[in-house]
Structures are given as C-alpha cells and as structure tokens.
Amino acid sequence: MAIGRSSTSMTQVGSGKWGAYEINSGGSRIGTAFMGPWAADSTFTDETAQDEITTEGSTKFTTDGVRTATLELTCLQRDIDSLNLLYSTYRGKRLTVVKEINENPLDSKVNLLVAFNCKVTPNLSLQGTGGQVTYSFTVENPGSSFSAVDLSVFPSGSFTTAVTGTVTPSDGKYMQFKEITVS
Structure with missing residues (x-):
C-alpha cells in the first residue's frame, strides 16, 4: 500500500447515504435491503482500552482491554417510518450497515464503510427543535464464518454510483472499507 500526498484525495464533505438489511446470527440476509433516512452526520468509533499492569519492581506493561465499536448516524427525516425504523421496526435485531463515506468522488472513486454485525x-432521542434523530448501533465482531456482504442487493441509484461486488468479513475486523469506481 502506497500512501502519498494527493490533492485529489481530499474532501471536507461526506455523504448522507446509508443502507442496511436485517441479518441472522451467521450474518445471512433475512430481509430486504433498505436505504436509511438522510444522514446529517455519522461517526464510527472503534476503541480498545489500554490496561496498565505494574510488577512488584515497578516495571509497567500495557495490555489491550475491552474493545468497543459503535456506529452513530444523525438523521434528518421525521416521517413516521423513519421515527419507527430502529426504535420499533428493528428494535433488538441485527443489521449489516453500508455507509457511503464520500459523495464527491475522490480519484474517480467512492468509498463505503461496511459494518457487518450491528446490534440496534x-x-x-427526539428533540422538538432541529429535527434530528440519532440512530445508534453497537458493532460486534463478525467472527470467522460470517456471511459475505453482496453489495448488489441495494437498489440501483441508492448510492452515488452503482455498488457491486462482495465484502468478506474476517475475525477481528468489525468493519471494512470498500472502494467503488464511479461509473
């Protein structure tokens, strides 16, 4: 992987587009893919606590503690279906979520974040002013035998460009990025 400076790889805006579908415990799709309400903001966080252990001789070691991954989408729509989407329709269920990272192509490409195993x-939290509704997910390890994500299940026109191909999860990778060339 070559990392270098590229002015065509910079953008200050993301994308309000995201989609999902319900999955079973093995990651297989059990529902129709849908596009979520327009997002005003999104945050994916993957943090591992660092625990410090000290020996009798005052030698310190750092070990990895609990890993926590979350995805939060602040959405703009307040229609009844959008309000009920995660609060009641998918409450207590698991989804695979695909979030478009950049609506403006970078080097003729759009990037997606694929979060395999999201617990709703x-x-x-509904404010009277502002109109924004926050959708939160706990993202969990998909393990080694989780089903691959087939991006073609999302309807044509759902994202900035047609999304195709598959993204195969692996143990310890809570999410993966997928690069799609704009057609």
Missing part, C-alpha cells in the same frame, strides 16, 4: 441500540 433501542434508544430514541
């Missing part, structure tokens, strides 16, 4: 956080 059954919370609702």
